[in-house]
Amino acid sequence: MRSAVSRKLSIPPTNWQCAFGGSAWQWEPRLGKWYLHMHDVSQPDLDWANPEVREALVDVVRFWRNRGVAGFRFDVVNLISKPEVFEDAPGGNGRRVVADGPHVHEYLRELVERAGIGDMLTVGEMASTTLEDCVRYTAPASRELNMVFNFHHLKVDYRGGNKWELMDPDIARLREVFQTWGEGMQAGGGWNALFWNNHDQPRAISRFGGRGGAGYEGSSWEKVGKMLGICTHFMQGTPYIYQGEEIGMTNPGYASIEDYRDVESKNYYRIMLDEGKSPAEALRIVGERSRDDGRTPMQWSADEHAGFTTGEPWIGVAPNYERVNVAAEEGAPESMLEFYRELVWLRKELSVVSEGSVRFYDAGARAGRVIAYERELSGEAADAARAAGEPVRAVVLCSFDAEPCEAVLRSPDGAAVELAGLERVLGNYHDAPAVGAAGSVELRPFEAVVLVQR
Structure with a gap:
């Protein structure tokens, strides 16, 4: 919590914007203070500088360790250490101010050691991070994390660095990012998590196979999906397969903003309308950028709701589920699913890859x-x-x-x-x-x- 010492109480302490649009500060009238939320208003940033907070988080990790989990993924964990002095950020991008903060490595080492998870798989999601910091996070001598997710390769289609300004993917830049991080982590003894898709990203097969790409894309759909799989699975690092990637799931291309559930998508849809974009243009952009693109139900079969549930799913399935589904691809020699199985097998089989x-x-x-x-x-x-x-x-x-x-x-x-x-x-x-x-x-x-x- 921060009191607005140098400003009027009605003005947030800094100009930082949250990841989902709007101020990263929320006024708490009962305390007469502002609290920071770099993400949703329901997700206050915790004060890791407080030893009692760090102790409570150690208890959380110990609880799940004792329950028998195999590892931990720490969400935007490089934002846990804030600067001593809170100042305005250029353009309001507060993540650049709080990312990889002054005590982040100290806090991570303490958490891993005190929670007793040094021999478990640990992966950290890193926002607005640097190669140098990620080498430190993952080098064995640091005793922090096994590997990290960075997102620089998934910003190559952000015009001017803005997620909500569309452009075709810059493949030359993509190659540059892969080379910098692949060879750089290798040189420093660090380790990459390799991925195209996750719950916060549009489907890569739509993203890199032709802008938008919603729906079934025929032969190019298959070629793009397999090409993307080869591209990352043979790199140095640990590849991650996100649900549906292995069968070639695409963006759903919803017809209305009401079909979306993602708070970020809805916020930015309103922001784009306020900026003068037409509803059709704003919806097209949301269709290519929404986190809901990667959150549609897994397509198990051609049955109703893609075989995911006999009830009503929280969000609509992609319209191509009758053709793109596990049942249709299971055992089919040329299918995406069987191709991904071969990818996994080869990575285990060939020591040159591992x-x-x-x-x-x-x-x-x-x-x-x-x-x-x-x-x-x-x-x-x-x-x-x-x-x-x-x-x-x-x-x-x-x-x-x-x-x-x-x-x-x-x-x-x-x-x-x-x-x-x-x-x-x-x-x-x-x-x-x-x-x-x-x-x-x-x-x-x-x-x-x-x-x-x-």
Whole structure:
């Protein structure tokens, strides 16, 4: 709680905005003070500087540990340490002021140690964070977290950094983010959580397969979904599969703002109307950006409500559930579901994927549409892989282009990447792409392929 010392009591202590729109401060008349909520008004930020608060949170974690949970995901945990002095933030973006605060690493170490969860899986969601801090959060010597979610790769379609201003995904920027975080975490001994989808994001298959993308997209839908799976599952880190991703669920494309439940979406719909946007334009933007895009019921079958419930679900199912569902894909050799099962199996089977180093390639003139990288084993790990008949090197190529394109691959030192003679182990087409001389390769629309050297 903060008293407004230097301002009138009717004015919030700072200009910080909450993540869902509007002021991050709420007046509490009984106490005559303001309380901070960086997210919803029903979610007050706790005062981690208070030892009694930290002790209570240790008790919460211990309770669930003793109940037998396997691990913990800590929501926006890098916002727990606030600055000593609260000041206005440029543009009202308070998260940049409170993210990765002065005592955050101290508080996390204390929580993990005192709650006795150092040997359990721990992952932290990080808002407006930095690579340097995330190395510290996850390096084993820090004794804080096993891995982190960062969201920089999911802001590549924010025009001017604004989630509610649409633009096509900037794939060159996406590649840059993946390289910076992949190679940077590797160099610092940190560890990434790899993901496209979660409960706060629109569906990646709609996002990167053509703006909007609500509904069933035919062959491009399948190619995009499999390409996205390959792209992250072979990177260094731990991949996460969000419910429905493995069958290719899409944004629902609701017809009315009344169909949405998400408080952020409803708030920003009103804000966009106040700014002069038409209801149709505001609804289109919400349809591409809403957190509800990832919160529709799991599509189990073609039955009513996608087989999720015989009652009335809290939100409508996506309209393509009769074609995109688990029952339709179970056992179908070319289905998204069976493809994802192969992804999981290969990651467990190939030590070059679980243990190899990572480095990213330049793709020449197509660098703005193609992401290419390699995983490689060295030393004793490579010797052991060879002895077991396993690959020692894997090259991963992913095209985000809806048209055929030629990529010319160069390693960081400028040398051509030799692809001839490599073996295809997985792809979203039935055969390997055409490989030319001097690192050139012809990629088909939304093609992804994994080539290995044994």
